[in-house]
Amino acid sequence: MFHLPPQIDTPEEALTPEQERVIRKFRRFSSISMLVMVLGVAAVFGVIGYRMIRAKPLATGEMTALLPKGARIVSTAVSGDVVVVAIEVNGATEIRTFDARTLAPAGRLRFAVEP
Structure with missing residues (x-):
């Protein structure tokens, strides 16, 4: 079905020293290139693995925050890793403010009117 070119029966000629040098140089460059590529892929997978291992899970469970007597919640908001009440x-x-990951109190800001 496919037409193959006719095979020419010629004995293989020995390479000249310059041709051998070029082939060795090409093999060395391709080996170095492959090594750099493998190291780059390993670095990317290493960073991905590190980030997955070091990721802190979100807090689960319940928390009760005590408010002063007579206090009322005006508004709530979530911004990044902070819950604002x-x-x-x-x-x-x-x-x-509370840390969204641990639900631990992160800060308190009070407003007062000047006398």
């Missing part, structure tokens, strides 16, 4: 205590506004 605005509360009103006796007419004064206070903002409390």
Whole structure:
């Protein structure tokens, strides 16, 4: 079905020293190129594995945050890894922040009116 070119029966000629040098140089360059590529792929997979191992899971479970007596929640928001809760205590506004991963208190900001 396919037409193959006729085989020519010629004995293989020995390569000249310059041709052998070019072939050795090509093999060395291709080996170095392959080694660099393998190291690059290993580095990428290493970073991916490191990030997967070091990723902290989100907190699961329940938490009860105690508010002062008479306080009411005005608003809540989530920004990145922070949960922000605005509360009103006796007419004064206070903002409390919590770490979204651990649900631990991260900070408190109180507002007061100048006398």
